Amino acid sequence: MSKNEINSALKIIPLGGLHEIGKNTCVFEYDDEIILLDAGLAFPTDGMHGVNIVLPDMTYMRENRHKIKGMIVTHGHEDHIGGIAFHLKQFEIPVIYGPRLAMAMLEGKLEEAGVRDRTELRTVLPRDVVRIGKHFFVEYIRNTHSIADSFTVAIHTPLGVIIHTGDFKFDHTPVDGERFDLQRLAEHGEKGVLCLMSDSTNSEVPGFTPSESSVAPNLDRVFSQAAGRLFVTTFASSVHRINIILQLAQKHNRVVGVVGRSMLNLIAHARNLGYIKCKDDLLQPLNAIRNIPDESVLILTTGSQGEPMSALTRIANKEHPHIKIRQGDTVVFSANPIPGNTIAVVNVIDKLMMQGANVVYGREKGIHVSGHGCQEDQKLMLALTRPKFFLPVHGEHRMLVKHSQTAQSMGIPAENMVIIQNGDIVELTPESIAVAGKVPSGLELVDTSSSGMVSAKVLQERQKMAEEGIVTIATAIDWSGKLMAKPEIHLRGVVTSIERSLLQKWVQQRIEEILSVRWTEFAQTYD
Amino acid sequence: MSKNEINSALKIIPLGGLHEIGKNTCVFEYDDEIILLDAGLAFPTDGMHGVNIVLPDMTYMRENRHKIKGMIVTHGHEDHIGGIAFHLKQFEIPVIYGPRLAMAMLEGKLEEAGVRDRTELRTVLPRDVVRIGKHFFVEYIRNTHSIADSFTVAIHTPLGVIIHTGDFKFDHTPVDGERFDLQRLAEHGEKGVLCLMSDSTNSEVPGFTPSESSVAPNLDRVFSQAAGRLFVTTFASSVHRINIILQLAQKHNRVVGVVGRSMLNLIAHARNLGYIKCKDDLLQPLNAIRNIPDESVLILTTGSQGEPMSALTRIANKEHPHIKIRQGDTVVFSANPIPGNTIAVVNVIDKLMMQGANVVYGREKGIHVSGHGCQEDQKLMLALTRPKFFLPVHGEHRMLVKHSQTAQSMGIPAENMVIIQNGDIVELTPESIAVAGKVPSGLELVDTSSSGMVSAKVLQERQKMAEEGIVTIATAIDWSGKLMAKPEIHLRGVVTSIERSLLQKWVQQRIEEILSVRWTEFAQTYD
Ligand SMILES: [Zn+2]
Ligand SMILES: [Zn+2]
Ligand SMILES: [Zn+2]
Ligand SMILES: [Zn+2]
Helix, strand or coil, X not given: CCHHHHHCCEEEEEEECECCCCCCEEEEEECCEEEEEEECCECCCCCCCCCCEEEECCXXXXXXXXXXXXXXXXXXXXXXHCCHHHHCCCCCCCCEXXXXXXXXXXXXXXXXXXXXXXXXXXXXXXXXXXXXXXXXXXXXXXXXXXXXXXXXXXXXXXXXXXXXXXXXECCCCXXXXXXXXXXXXXXXXXXXXXXXXXXXXXXXCCCCCCCXXXXXXXXXXXXXXXXXXXXXXXXXXXHHHHHHHHXXXXXXXXXXXXXXXXXXXXXXXXXXXXXCCCCHHHECCHHHHCCCCHHHEEEEECCCCCCCCCHHHHHHCCCCXXXXXXXXXXXXXXCCCCCCCHHHHHHHHHHHHHCCCEEECCHHHCCCCCCCCCHHHHHXXXXXXXXXXXXXXXXXXXXXXXXHHHHHHCCCCHHHECCCCCXXXXXXXXXXXXXXXXXXXXEEEECCCCCCEECHHHHHHHHHHHHHCEEEEECCECCCCCECCCCEEEEECCCCCCCHHHHHHHHHHHHHHHHHHHHHHHHHHHC | CCHHHHHCCEEEEEEECECCCCCXXXXXXXXXXXXXXEECCECCCCCCCCCCEEEECCHHHHHCHHHEEEEECCCCCHHHHCCHHHHCCCCCCCCXXXXXXXXXXXXXXXXXXXXXXHCCEEEECCCCEEEECCCEEEEEEEEECCCCCEEEEEEEECCEEEEECCCCECCCCCCCCCCCCHHHHHHHHHHCEEEEEEECCCCCCCCCCCXXXXXXXXXXXXXXXXXXXXXXXXXXXXXHHHHHHHHHHHHCCCEEEEECHHHHHHHHHHHHCCCCCCCHHHECCHHHHCCCCHHHEEEEECCCCCCCCCHHHHHHCCCCCCCCCCCCCEEEECCCCCCCCHHHHHHHHHHHHHCCCEEECCHHHCCCCCCCCCHHHHHHHHHHHCEEEEEEECECHXXXXXXXXXXXXXXXXXXXXXXXXXXXXXXEECCEEEEEEECCCCEEEECCCCCCEECHHHHHHHHHHXXXXXXXXXXXXXXXXXXXXXXXXXXXXXXCCCCHHHHHHHHHHHHHHHHHHHHHHHHHHHC
8 A cells, every 4th residue: 555545535425314314325535436335315305396306416426427436335225225226327336236135126226217237236245345446345244224134334445444334223133133243343343443434313312222023022912913904014125024024924824915016026025035034825916815804814015104105095095996994904003103204194094093994003012113223222333343533424413413422422532523414525534534625415306207307496486386376377469569359367276366357357457557568668679 | 941952952063173183163052052162273284385274164154153152262272262363254253252361362363353343252260150142051160281271161051061171181280370170070070961072182192291390390400501592492372381481581590582473472461461470671672682691591482393484493594684593502492393393393403403502302301291181181081070971072083082992991881972073963962972964074274375265176286286387388379270479488397308499399399280180170169
């Protein structure tokens, strides 16, 4: 390693995932080389009319496309891989490394978007070390999270080792038996970690996150109390939870019908790769299930967040073509509402109850646990890796602040950490961490039903029309500036208590006034 | 009382407040007489573009306006009195009875709306009994709630006594010393209550709701730790909380500036009536506060729910004309976010923190308690009143269901209660309770910036324009059906990646096609 190289700083530039949960996208840059870690998407918030998908501003990537040597994917969640297909339309990524499940899901996305040929996908196994470019060696360390096949990575750079936790919790009794590789973390801690970048999702929550396995006995009890059909909803990507549900279905002699495209898709991939194990005849198509007695049926469905187009929401709204709720059905929410979805979720619960379903939901039931570690998990991560510098990531501002306070409580000096925003350029040297500038860091809003990006101007126009409606007036004037006929008035989304004929009269008057005032100068200018 | 009267059933028709929290409005009808209990408003939910205020469908009241004998108001919250000014534009209410604080606030609203002359406002005191029409005698029973001067009512009807709890919790150590009149409740329980209608807001929450007084020591501790300016936000209507905050400000030698119109308004009324007590010089105008040292200032502000136009949100967005957050400020959220407001609230918290404020928030701090009773409060209400029939109100569907289960656990038979929806006609006789029909029960959506109601059609149009934008094409054709000039194309809120000139060309082509096909028949029809 030449002296020159040691003198360069390492730049870490998170383009998304800070001051938010979603669209995690991080750039590591050294000399003339860039690697990306994950590239996720986020979903629109209020006021983003007609937007389906939110991506980080990728200006910096477009401008530095020649530097990109490759990408590391930590796991298959949408907030980590959902942006890749969009980005590949704008710039190439020579190679993407990732775990088998994430790569299988990504491959489908890239094919669907027609960009499969713009990169090379390579799967990794635990403890694999891959080289990207001249400067980066990335080691995959198995972790535990709500999706199977998830990794923490140790990025060996010329300046030292950076550990990026990915999304994690410490689950000592993982459903799939794949344990967190604490030994590798500890070994890095022993040898020296320059910087730890760690998941801040639950940094406001005290204690440890319970093991995914703790859900099983509680779900078991709920299942055993259900007399009629059993509906269960959870996140489509929660492989472990789906495994638990399938095992319990088998135990309670219920066949399983799966509703919802994303869940069917995940289950197909996860079964292919052995992450979901069940007997072939456990899963049955919906039309076969219709002939099976209620007490032998479990319907596994998307919609745990009250998403408007999801299967369960459509069932609750009596809009699903094949499934109707009946008296005696039990519906189990094996998921807590994400803040912002609460209203949608409780509305779905109310509608299901009103149609006769017994709905099982709520935190105190113990039928959901988070996939992200709480304060004690975060402390254990810090204790195992003993980093010199600390960079809290994957969280909203106050979560990052809380996580940095947790790190300080363990003896890391405040000056050895920074709270950053998307687009901040973190410069890391063996002796220092600091923010040194900023790259463009706005949003790119995608309306998948159209072919372009939704600009701020378009959003403003949509917002204004949503609030006030629009009045269109069409009229024909002759060459002398006189009205040739009554103006046509067209109202859309406009509230008015004026009678139609009065409005017509009033508009006509105003147009005539305008014409009489303006015509002379207009004629002079354009004649 | 004639035999004829006894034979009539009493109709109870909640027009709002069921399957929701908000716009509580209830009709009691006997023979040819109607009394109303409360008439609140709700706030718009997602997709109600341009709507400020949501009211119940009042068709039934308009059609039966001649029967209306008067109204009972239980307390001064917007979800109980906010609709009255709107309704008085449509039908008269001969007399409205209510507690002093609610009446003072209502009087202001009616004057503002120009309908003060359409009713008579009469204030009541604890244990007052008022007669409305021939059939109804209403007794005001002091209760405890988050606003001062709040009441449960016992409605004496020809069939028996109906107790409507209003909004309540059992607070045995009320901040203003005004105790819940348990003795009157118990006496009614002893004599016999035909039906209890009870607040279901917290029926999913086990235990008792803590006393409002329990907040004081926790706020005291937070205040004592603040070094610079202290901002405190809570609900504008929480009279008791505001009292606690003002007392603590005095204790910590801070003068108080109040920001936010609704809070200033409430404090003025509450001080007038003696519900808020503080020294005159404690409250100072903002421009006087500017010259006072930071550690002697407390700013009490609206915006605890992240409302976009509230003072605190504007401060967080750096849009407030007079107040800017500085390093060292402490901001205390003495309120929990209502579901649906969580995202807005945490966004405000993040922005305040990023400007250097120390923000104190979160359930575990003990700086907020609910104004509504939990399961044990609800049980105590049932135990004191021992009703024959039970009608859970003021709650979303699953809360009503849970409340009815609580009542069943105390021995009230399931057939003696009904879970109803807005608009359901509950028929009550001395022997039975049942739903017997339905009145119109939709929503009336008010856009206060325009003069009319927002119809479902208008909302649909607004939603469609918000999602897709609108294209307006203006063109002139001559009498032979030929284009006289290039069509004018106008895009608003439309996403397109097509080049302008191409779009122009494409539209022109389509118009010419349409003209050539349609002109002949069009000319035949209209010529
Ligand atoms: Zn994530
Ligand atoms: Zn994840
Ligand atoms: Zn209320
Ligand atoms: Zn209230």
